Amino acid sequence: MPSGRRTRSATTSSSVGSSTTTATANAALDVFSVTVGGRVHLLPPERRVRPWLVGQLGWYRATAEVDERTGPPSLSGCVPHCPLAGLRLHHSGSDDGLGVNVGGGVDVALNQLISVGIDVRWHRLFNLLDHLSFLTTMASLSFHF
Numbered sequence: 001m002p003s004g005r006r007t008r009s010a011t012t013s014s015s016v017g018s019s020t021t022t023a024t025a026n027a028a029l030d031v032f033s034v035t036v037g038g039r040v041h042l043l044p045p046e047r048r049v050r051p052w053l054v055g056q057l058g059w060y061r062a063t064a065e066v067d068e069r070t071g072p073p074s075l076s077g078c079v080p081h082c083p084l085a086g087l088r089l090h091h092s093g094s095d096d097g098l099g100v101n102v103g104g105g106v107d108v109a110l111n112q113l114i115s116v117g118i119d120v121r122w123h124r125l126f127n128l129l130d131h132l133s134f135l136t137t138m139a140s141l142s143f144h145f
Helices: none
Strands: 003-016 019-041 049-071 087-109 114-125 133-143
Touching: 019 087, 049 114, 087 133
Parallel strands: none
Antiparallel strands: 003 019, 019 049, 049 087, 087 114, 114 133
């Protein structure tokens, strides 16, 4: 069940006549998923290093948030609650839908009870935030009993 947050900041300026307005935006994207699928190991369990491939289908929920502040550039560095800093806008939205992920990884047995691994997956969401796609990476420590 991958989930994650990606953030981004941007600043833009525009001039109309002799007045200049600056807009600053901070954006965040959270993605949560519940997926099912299969993992195929490419080497037998007796091997110390075992690469594998995975494919999954499931439900994804994406939530996007944008905090935006507009105002004259001379006030854009004002403390957060300065009444002259301009207009503060908060935009948020969420969407759920179907998605898939495919990828692979490798597990390395340290002994019979412990292994470490890496995992890389490409996710594709259908009819969700304009067909969003992204890559996830993960490291693992596994205990076998």
